Amino acid sequence: MSKRNTTTVDIKESPLFWPARLKGNTLLVLDETLIPQKLHYIKVKNTKQAVEVIRQMKTRAFGQFLVVMNTFLLEMNNAGTGLKPVPADALLNKIQKTANALNKSRPTFPFAEVTSLVVGWARQAIEQNIDIPAFVPTRINGYLQGIRGRRLERVRKIADVLKDGDRVLTHCNVSGELAMAAHLARQHSKRVHFFATETRPYFQGSKLTAWELRRLGADVTLIADNAVGSVMADKLINKVIVGSDRSCANGDFANKIGTYQIAVLANEFQIPFYVLTQPSDKIKTGKDIPVEIRNPQELLTYLKKKIVSGVVSGFYPGFDVVPHELVTEAIALDVRA
Amino acid sequence: MSKRNTTTVDIKESPLFWPARLKGNTLLVLDETLIPQKLHYIKVKNTKQAVEVIRQMKTRAFGQFLVVMNTFLLEMNNAGTGLKPVPADALLNKIQKTANALNKSRPTFPFAEVTSLVVGWARQAIEQNIDIPAFVPTRINGYLQGIRGRRLERVRKIADVLKDGDRVLTHCNVSGELAMAAHLARQHSKRVHFFATETRPYFQGSKLTAWELRRLGADVTLIADNAVGSVMADKLINKVIVGSDRSCANGDFANKIGTYQIAVLANEFQIPFYVLTQPSDKIKTGKDIPVEIRNPQELLTYLKKKIVSGVVSGFYPGFDVVPHELVTEAIALDVRA
Numbered sequence: 001m002s003k004r005n006t007t008t009v010d011i012k013e014s015p016l017f018w019p020a021r022l023k024g025n026t027l028l029v030l031d032e033t034l035i036p037q038k039l040h041y042i043k044v045k046n047t048k049q050a051v052e053v054i055r056q057m058k059t060r061a062f063g064q065f066l067v068v069m070n071t072f073l074l075e076m077n078n079a080g081t082g083l084k085p086v087p088a089d090a091l092l093n094k095i096q097k098t099a100n101a102l103n104k105s106r107p108t109f110p111f112a113e114v115t116s117l118v119v120g121w122a123r124q125a126i127e128q129n130i131d132i133p134a135f136v137p138t139r140i141n142g143y144l145q146g147i148r149g150r151r152l153e154r155v156r157k158i159a160d161v162l163k164d165g166d167r168v169l170t171h172c173n174v175s176g177e178l179a180m181a182a183h184l185a186r187q188h189s190k191r192v193h194f195f196a197t198e199t200r201p202y203f204q205g206s207k208l209t210a211w212e213l214r215r216l217g218a219d220v221t222l223i224a225d226n227a228v229g230s231v232m233a234d235k236l237i238n239k240v241i242v243g244s245d246r247s248c249a250n251g252d253f254a255n256k257i258g259t260y261q262i263a264v265l266a267n268e269f270q271i272p273f274y275v276l277t278q279p280s281d282k283i284k285t286g287k288d289i290p291v292e293i294r295n296p297q298e299l300l301t302y303l304k305k306k307i308v309s310g311v312v313s314g315f316y317p318g319f320d321v322v323p324h325e326l327v328t329e330a331i332a333l334d335v336r337a
Numbered sequence: 338m339s340k341r342n343t344t345t346v347d348i349k350e351s352p353l354f355w356p357a358r359l360k361g362n363t364l365l366v367l368d369e370t371l372i373p374q375k376l377h378y379i380k381v382k383n384t385k386q387a388v389e390v391i392r393q394m395k396t397r398a399f400g401q402f403l404v405v406m407n408t409f410l411l412e413m414n415n416a417g418t419g420l421k422p423v424p425a426d427a428l429l430n431k432i433q434k435t436a437n438a439l440n441k442s443r444p445t446f447p448f449a450e451v452t453s454l455v456v457g458w459a460r461q462a463i464e465q466n467i468d469i470p471a472f473v474p475t476r477i478n479g480y481l482q483g484i485r486g487r488r489l490e491r492v493r494k495i496a497d498v499l500k501d502g503d504r505v506l507t508h509c510n511v512s513g514e515l516a517m518a519a520h521l522a523r524q525h526s527k528r529v530h531f532f533a534t535e536t537r538p539y540f541q542g543s544k545l546t547a548w549e550l551r552r553l554g555a556d557v558t559l560i561a562d563n564a565v566g567s568v569m570a571d572k573l574i575n576k577v578i579v580g581s582d583r584s585c586a587n588g589d590f591a592n593k594i595g596t597y598q599i600a601v602l603a604n605e606f607q608i609p610f611y612v613l614t615q616p617s618d619k620i621k622t623g624k625d626i627p628v629e630i631r632n633p634q635e636l637l638t639y640l641k642k643k644i645v646s647g648v649v650s651g652f653y654p655g656f657d658v659v660p661h662e663l664v665t666e667a668i669a670l671d672v673r674a
Contacts, residue, residue: 036646195652198636200537200561203644206637210649222636222651224537225562229598230657261566264605265598299535299559300543302639307540309373312547314559315532320567 011155012183014212015039017176018148019059020066025077027070031058036211046078047071047098054105061245062175064109068102069140072118080133088125091132095122117143150334151177154276157331158241159184161274166192167237169228172199172256173208174243174276182218194220195237197228199256201299201316225258232269240266240273241331247277251324252286260320263327272328279332286321294318348492349520351549352376354513355485356396357403362414364407368395373548383415384408384435391442398582399512401446405439406477409455417470425462428469432459454480487671488514491613494668495578496521498611503529504574506565509536509593510545511580511613519555531557532574534565536593538636538653562595569606577603577610578668584614588661589623597657600664609665616669623658631655 019030027050028041042058044050050071054064075098079086086094099115118140125135158181162168170178178194185192194213199205206222213220223231231237240262244253253275266273283289296314300307356367364387365378379395381387387408391401412435416423423431436452455477462472495518499505507515515531522529531550536542543559550557560568568574577599581590590612603610620626633651637644 197563198537198644200535200563206644206649207646210645211647214647214649220649222633222645222649224594224636224653226534226537226593226595226598227652227654227657229601230594230654231652233597233657236652256563257561257567258563260570261563261598261602264566264602268601268605296559299561303642305640307535307543308547308559309544310548310551312543312551312557312559315564315568315573316561317564317567320564320570 010187011152011180012216014176014179014216016173016208016212017151017180018066019063019175020070022070022073025074027067027074029053029059029067030063032060032063032208033058036207044071045074047075047101050074051101051105054102054109057106060175061109064106064111065114066144068111068114069118069144071102072098072115073137073140076133076137085131086133088132092119092122092126095119095132095136154331154333155180155184158274158276159188161239161241161329161331162190162192164190164192166190166239167195168192168239168241169195169197169231169237169262169271170209170240171197171205171242171259171262173204173212174241176212177243177276178209178241179212179216179218182213183216186217192218194218195231196220196222197225197258197262198222199258200225204256228262229265232265232271238271240271241276242274243276244278245319246283246289247275247280247330247332248283248285248288248324249279249281250285251277251327251330252289252321253277253324253327253330254286254289254291254319254321257317257320260322263322267326273326274329274331275322275327277330277332279330279335286323289321291320292318347524348489348517349553351513351516351553353510353545353549354488354517355403356400356512357407359407359410362411364404364411366390366396366404367400369397369400369545370395373544381408382411384412384438387411388438388442391439391446394443397512398446401443401448402451403481405448405451406455406481408439409435409452410474410477413470413474422468423470425469429456429459429463432456432469432473491668491670492517492521495611495613496525498576498578498666498668499527499529501527501529503527503576504532505529505576505578506532506534506568506574506599506608507546507577508534508542508579508596508599510541510549511578513549514580514613515546515578516549516553516555519550520553523554529555531555532568533557533559534562534595534599535559536595537562541593565599566602569602569608575608577608578613579611580613581615582656583620583626584612584617584667584669585620585622585625585661586616586618587622588614588664588667589626589658590614590661590664590667591623591626591628591656591658594654594657597659600659604663610663611666611668612659612664614667614669616667616672623660626658628657629655 027044031040103111121139125132162185196205196209244255246254294316296316299314364381368377440448458476462469499522533542533546581592583591631653633653636651
């Protein structure tokens, strides 16, 4: 069935892989801002609380997507708890209101692309004269399960890329997949050492990546973002693996600020550079990706204390774009399904 | 007299340019660890206190050199406060003890190179039958004044390199000279905008460079170390100017970790790369510079709070070596004098 030569072994899951889960009438959302100090799940009961969780950035990228999808399930559960069945029009209206509220929660994530799927399914149910509660939750769950399966498949692909003796540099955080692949590789007796950049200004490398790699038993060494060129020159790493926030049709991709210079340096030192992508035809090339300029306060303060003094301005592009020429191989999420 | 085409204007001094100064029987040492929150001078009265200041890293590079030189002046003052003149042998002995104590204060700085100068002057005085207190302080002060003059001359050279409209990237901190050159350039109606990297893990860029550039009236924008490639790709900078901790005979130099990757990126984008050097024949090439590996705790904690959790190892090379091929021009300290 598959070309890969790994035998079937269990994949141990990292909390960052699937950071939001429905349990009865409650959505449990991993509070990523408390990691690595605490593994705490926030209880979300309705749209308002979901919007709050997104707005306060308690969860990121894929976690936001999970919160959005599950919020519709929550609201349909809530609507169905009355004694009388809710009329289809009222339920569609409720779904649209939920979508609108979620779309407005943050400017950067393409929420509308996700919420419009659910609104579409609700309309489809009405057109086909099927009960919304009998149709939409099944579609949402099926959609999520499909993504889950394809992400687990990508974990296996990453594990195949990892070879015994590898010393892999990574940047920012790839939401569980790299740590899970590391665990899988070790089950196949491949010893891999990871170097994680701390990833200023948010320290995702120090707080998330180092934590989850260690949690799944991998060896990891933290380095300053400043030390990338130095460790490459000293031949301490032989592979780079990073994630991507947006992937383009031509292979360009956007990821956390710093990824671009790592790609340039890897190219300079002829170190293979791998990226996890979610292929998209919507964005043609990297030039079509608008770079989010974030609030420089994130650069000027830490733990609410000012690092600088007086009036110092900061410039904080949240991510940068890597041209496909610098990519050795894209480890793509299968999108046929 | 000079080839430079700048007219004579006052150079405004930055506190980081000359961070230790004798005032009567007290050596005032700028506590750089309190910058940018406080401009505070520690009062040093004797060798023991000087060693403490160095050991606690209250001052860095050039500041350490100033503390060492001035400590001999302090001790000679202290010895001379009695009623009877101190015998030459006893004074030489005291100077040697002071040198030994200073040499042992920290492993990285070449203290012995500096203290042996003073011990040599004391021996010379004895050989030539001159009173040590009449000879050595004059030599120390003359030596310091010579360096001061050559550093001010280098400030003028940097100001000549700065052109109207420049957008200059700098890394770590160059102990006052860049900020003073910026001030001088503005007096010549040259508008220059600076980008300072924050320079993890110590934040010298955020704490020292941004502070002193602003203090001398320059425009400065702070960026994450991760954003260097991005701002270069976006053509936001047209010049790089950095300092050097050690310069080699062949033009290679060592500087704060991160300098090397900035040089590689500048080369990639054909952005002129300038370095302030102290030419030395003692070190032939960059390969002869041992790279100090610092305590990774500096990477794992901030403001005494852990950034990471659990057992995460860190690797923290304190500086890296830039090969001369990547240097466009060295702005050298004149060493003829």
